[in-house]
Amino acid sequence: MSELLHLVDVAENIFPETLELLNDNSSTSNQKKVLHRQLIAIDSKNNQIDVRNNVLSYYKDNVKCDVVLNKLLDILDNNLGPIYLEKSSKIYCNEKPWKENKIVEMKSEGLLYVIYNDDITKEPLLFMSFMITDDPSLVVPTDNDSNELSNSTAAVIYLYEIQLLELIRNQKLGTILITNYLKKTIEILNKDYQKNIIALELTVFSNNINAINFYKKIGMLYTPDSPRDKIILPQKRRTRSTTIALESKNNEPSSRLTTSKPIKKIIKKPDYYLLFLPIPESNKIQLNCQCK
Ligand SMILES: CC(C)(COP(=O)(O)OP(=O)(O)OC[C@H]1O[C@@H](n2cnc3c(N)ncnc32)[C@H](O)[C@@H]1OP(=O)(O)O)[C@@H](O)C(=O)NCCC(=O)NCCS
Numbered sequence: 001m002s003e004l005l006h007l008v009d010v011a012e013n014i015f016p017e018t019l020e021l022l023n024d025n026s027s028t029s030n031q032k033k034v035l036h037r038q039l040i041a042i043d044s045k046n047n048q049i050d051v052r053n054n055v056l057s058y059y060k061d062n063v064k065c066d067v068v069l070n071k072l073l074d075i076l077d078n079n080l081g082p083i084y085l086e087k088s089s090k091i092y093c094n095e096k097p098w099k100e101n102k103i104v105e106m107k108s109e110g111l112l113y114v115i116y117n118d119d120i121t122k123e124p125l126l127f128m129s130f131m132i133t134d135d136p137s138l139v140v141p142t143d144n145d146s147n148e149l150s151n152s153t154a155a156v157i158y159l160y161e162i163q164l165l166e167l168i169r170n171q172k173l174g175t176i177l178i179t180n181y182l183k184k185t186i187e188i189l190n191k192d193y194q195k196n197i198i199a200l201e202l203t204v205f206s207n208n209i210n211a212i213n214f215y216k217k218i219g220m221l222y223t224p225d226s227p228r229d230k231i232i233l234p235q236k237r238r239t240r241s242t243t244i245a246l247e248s249k250n251n252e253p254s255s256r257l258t259t260s261k262p263i264k265k266i267i268k269k270p271d272y273y274l275l276f277l278p279i280p281e282s283n284k285i286q287l288n289c290q291c292k
Contacts, residue, residue, distance in 0.1 A: 157186055204272060
């Protein structure tokens, strides 16, 4: 059985078929908005994923899947289009339009999409995409001696996307999807399918402050190999004449002189950070890293 097939089986049981939202930020009525779940498995080879009610396999029905994936690309454009436009050439190392690169990435083998569609319009309002993968930066200690590290790298669930349209944001939906359903999916994969998934991992643009706040709030940390901010202290240029003048005025060597003016720090941000959420329930396994 393929990892993707396991992922589909578990996610189908854990993520609810419908979600009810009390507030629809776009309307003034108190009517509940109902969202219906749809799953898409990206299996370019045959992974025996049965196409059934609201579960699509890319291998078996790529035409239907392409229609939905293009709608998800529109959500991405709506939410993060300007950031992708700015960073595309750096992150994809080419000059193609960002959407062209993104749609290829969105069809990466092994990805599972959990999509929630509006009950009335049938259009997607939110989606997550994730896959099981290895992370060589996270190492698993051996059972008998926690100081001795085995060579096996840890498996993680890599969250490629979590995207909510603005009208359904800030209602704890993102929190519930990650800390409840996705975490539970990992726990079941470990317990019932003998996986060693020790964390949820993701990449976030360093200028996506709202998302960073959200991830920190749910307990995510920097991975050991995440790019980090660099603090640059500008050196003040001092001429020989000002040094002598300062020394004679204060009657002490210039090295001991301090200026009262605070030095302005310059913070240089990387393009993105790598974050992870440890899954404590993955019993004996611990993370080999020291993160703040
Ligand atoms: C980021 C996102 C997934 C969060 O989902 P959500 O359902 O809106 O978030 P929640 O309601 O669960 O928020 C939980 C906490 O996160 C923080 N948070 C969420 N959205 C925030 C925002 N826009 N600005 C600042 N903090 C925010 C808050 O501290 C909030 O806690 P509070 O309600 O007690 O203040 C969602 O807003 C989204 O899809 N944003 C656009 C796309 C995006 O940036 N995705 C991430 C790509 S890496």
